[in-house]
Amino acid sequence: MPPESHYLMVSLVLFLVGCVGVLARRNLLVVLMGIELMLNAANLAFAAFSRSRLLVDGEIVVFFVIAVAAAEAAVGLAIVVALYRRKETVNLDRFNVLHQ
Amino acid sequence: MSPPLFGPDILRALLPFIVVAVGATLTTLLGAWRTRLGLAAAVAVLAVAVLALRGAPESVRAWEGALVLDRFSLVFMALLLGAAFFTLFLSEPVLRREGRVRAEYYGLLLFSLSGMFLLVSTTNLLMIFLALELLSIPLYVLCGYAREDDRSIEAAMKYFVLGSFSSAIFLFGAALLFGATGTIDLAAMHGGDRLLGAAGVLLLLVGFFFKAAAVPFHMWAPDVYDGAPTPIASFMATAVKIATFGLLLRVLSFAFAAEAHPAAAFLDREAAEPALRWIAILTMSVGNLSALTQNNVKRMLAYSSIAHAGYLFLGLIPGSGAVDGAGVTYYLVAYLFMTSGAFAVIAALSAREGGREVLTVDRFAGVGYRRPFLGLAMTIFLVSLAGIPPTAGFFGKYLLFRGAIDRGLTGLVVIAVLNSALSLYYYLRVVVFFYMKETDRPAAIDDALGFRLAMIAALAGVLWIGFMPDLFGLPGIPSLLGWVQASVSSLP
Secondary structure, three states, X not given: OOOHHHHHHHHHHHXXXXXXXXXXXXXXXHHHHHHHHHHHHHHHHHHHHHHHOOXXXXXXXXXXXXXXXXXXXXXXXHHHHHHHHHHOOOEHHHOOOOOO | OOOOOOOHHHHXXXXXXXXXXXXXXXXXXXXXXXXXHHHHHHHHXXXXXXXXXXOOOOOEEEOOOOEEEOHHHHHHHHHHHHHHHHHXXXXXXXXXXXXXXXXXXXXXXXXXXXXXHHHOOOOEHHHHHHHHHHHHHHHHHHHOOOOOOHHHHHHHHHHHHHHHHHHHHHHHHHHHHHHHXXXXXXXXXXXXXHHHHHHHHHHHHHHHHHXXXXXXXXXXXXXXXXXXXXXXXXXXXXXXXXXXXXXXXXHHHHHHOOOOOHHHOOOOHHHHHHHHHHHHHHHHHHHHHHHHOOOEHHHHHHHHHHHHHHHHHHOOOOOOOOOOHHHXXXXXXXXXXXXXXXXXXXXXXXXXXXXXXXXXXXXXXXXXXXXXXXXXXXXXXXXXXXXXXXXXXXXXHHHHHHHHHXXXXXXXXXXXXXXXXXHHHHHHHHHHHHHHOOOOOOOOOOOOHHHHHHHHHHHHHHHHHHHOOOOOOOOOOOOHHHHHHHHHOOOO
């Protein structure tokens, strides 16, 4: 089995890719994917640490996170649908009625 | 010997959570059957929750810190219940006025409340994550509740993106912290890998600061408060803030009590303190300076709630002593009353015109004469928010600032006092419009009973604390200050 640090590296890269997706992309669906990537990066780290330390805690966390991510995606996609119905686009920059 | 996994004590400790969570489900079902029953069911659930809180044991710790019921969590749960009652008062007339009385509203509100309950009564990272999400997901929906309104749905989108982004950051921090220490119970963490632990704590706190809308993680708050329905904005400004500060207090008091509790040494005090100082200074200054230029009163209140978070951060900096739990909690009590009251007034004035709310301050000209009680109430809430005696806001600030001076944070207190003076301008500006200006397009005023009840309750709280700062200091009734001090004694 590869050492723990390899898993940590992969999860760090996943986390950063997700972060960039949320911050730099303007399409709401891509932003949603970025958030999912970040959650899964955390899952990978939890599972890897759990495995290398022979603890079960991290693996339990992963199950909960998967369930919560599904609930979050359901609400997120509902918001995407509601936005699309209003303006026929999911580009974040087109939603700008709230400002000064 | 390990503690028992289950027992009568644990069951009684779980009762408040069960009542609110099961009550949320029942409220949704009843509301789907008969829409009118939604509000009645929600009030009944909150009433039963009060009883469950009164009967709850005061020191239960179970399941690796996943359930920690002490006096601290009980006090915060009582505050959260208060915030929920205020929100119910405001919700009913607003929903009715806008023709949006639907089954799911009250259920979602209660689900969010159950998340907040969990958030203030746990030290377990998994439980904190679940509680944060249980708190946030119903709120994303509630923000976009007026879904024909562009502003509401945009607020939901912004809150969703930044809320789930911050949850993900928190979770990754939790994963790193677990890797560093080998446990997910904050109270049981030992030293371990320092670099990993420090990175974990950093991400963890960034996640919390997003939720608390601390500068520089505050960008979402004004837009979201502005676009969300007014009762929900009020719920976010009061309940969410109370819950996050409850969590921050618990986490930071563990972190900074490292000398007394070597098991909890996972935060580098040398690095954390200057960072917290800067966040306190930035949060209050940016909040106040941005509020100065706002014409929209709801946005002004959003920035003001950011500024108040800044004052609260003063209490989270240990300085030469420890985290000032009593000061923060007392301030939150005062903050709950004055902010709920101000939002109740805004809700009464926020009838839609042509599908959108018009809340610019010039529309409120002359309101003070048209409705003397409403004008007087708003004046008192704003004076209290600015921190002028004899109101709750003054004594909240007094306790926080005096505590900070005692811990050697005089420079910070000077900045905070200057900020309070600055805030006087934009709070009193609203009062000036209420009494001293005229307009040919006066705002519509909604005299619904719910708004009045909320205003009267908030007014009673603000004045009672203001005139008798050691509130409830009557024979046989414990004083507020004593109650607050006793509650934080269960923190490390």
